[in-house]
Amino acid sequence: MEIVRERSAWRALLDERRLKGDTIGFVPTMGALHAGHLSLCDAVRARTDFVGVSIFVNPLQFGDPSDLAAYPRDLDDDASRAEAAGVDAIFAPSVEEMYPRPPSVVVSTGPLAHRLEGSSRPGHFDGVATVVTRLLGLSGPCVAAFGEKDYQQLAIVRALVEDLEIPVQIVSCPIVREPDGLAMSSRNRRLSGAGRLAALALSEALELGARLVESGERSPGRVGAAMTAHLAAQPLVTPDYAVAVDPDDLVEPVEIASPVRLLVAATVEEVRLIDNRAASPPGDVEAG
Numbered sequence: 001m002e003i004v005r006e007r008s009a010w011r012a013l014l015d016e017r018r019l020k021g022d023t024i025g026f027v028p029t030m031g032a033l034h035a036g037h038l039s040l041c042d043a044v045r046a047r048t049d050f051v052g053v054s055i056f057v058n059p060l061q062f063g064d065p066s067d068l069a070a071y072p073r074d075l076d077d078d079a080s081r082a083e084a085a086g087v088d089a090i091f092a093p094s095v096e097e098m099y100p101r102p103p104s105v106v107v108s109t110g111p112l113a114h115r116l117e118g119s120s121r122p123g124h125f126d127g128v129a130t131v132v133t134r135l136l137g138l139s140g141p142c143v144a145a146f147g148e149k150d151y152q153q154l155a156i157v158r159a160l161v162e163d164l165e166i167p168v169q170i171v172s173c174p175i176v177r178e179p180d181g182l183a184m185s186s187r188n189r190r191l192s193g194a195g196r197l198a199a200l201a202l203s204e205a206l207e208l209g210a211r212l213v214e215s216g217e218r219s220p221g222r223v224g225a226a227m228t229a230h231l232a233a234q235p236l237v238t239p240d241y242a243v244a245v246d247p248d249d250l251v252e253p254v255e256i257a258s259p260v261r262l263l264v265a266a267t268v269e270e271v272r273l274i275d276n277r278a279a280s281p282p283g284d285v286e287a288g
């Protein structure tokens, strides 16, 4: 497995594979790879001849410098996990390689990016959209995988590719969880044992919200309040938001009459965690 550090070498490697007739799969990540990331690699592996993974902790999408500094980084461990998963090449540029000068052009995201994560982390999705545009530009026509774990990000990336006519097919992958329900995340590495247990409150809140929706609760406000109360009952957890929204535009419906997406965000021991799941009102065949 090759580890590529330079943009020009990454572009050349992928162009060469395309010239040979190979189709390209691409998985953008920030590293600290876990089974969730590897499920994305499997998803592209099933559709393409070559699997490339990028590992880049993108400063543009971090508002808080201490969050950026604390983000876990371990390229050696990532390389062995990726190699064992059959990844063909890793693109791991330095910050200077990706941003040799402050970018003159950044991608400006619309209303979809202004709520939820966007409202708690101003500028976050412009940073995500900018780096994803650059990574997709460097990788060229490919199948790119993104996880439902970052549900709002997935929606924004789909809109980005459509609105900017980027010749990339987006594949979305379900959330991979620990056996006890905690959504896998690189950030989980920063939790103590007690924090790790407390973090279960997020997936539990989603289960609770889904049960309410499935048993006929039609008020998004009441579903959100029940999820928030569950998060707040855990002393190590500080809830940020807990909502039931339309799965496409992420706006809270007046009442829950069709499938919704439940999304929660909370801080546990100064680590910001997010999770989500689908929920459908009784009788709706799309329950999930």
Ligand code: AMP
Binding pocket: 028, 029, 030, 031, 035, 036, 037, 039, 040, 145, 146, 147, 148, 149, 150, 173, 174, 175, 176, 177, 183, 184, 185, 186
């Ligand atoms: P990150 O390294 O956190 O930026 O994530 C890189 C990609 O992996 C994103 O598309 C995430 O949505 C996806 N991802 C992260 N965690 C999971 C998970 N637990 N299950 C599925 N996909 C995930």
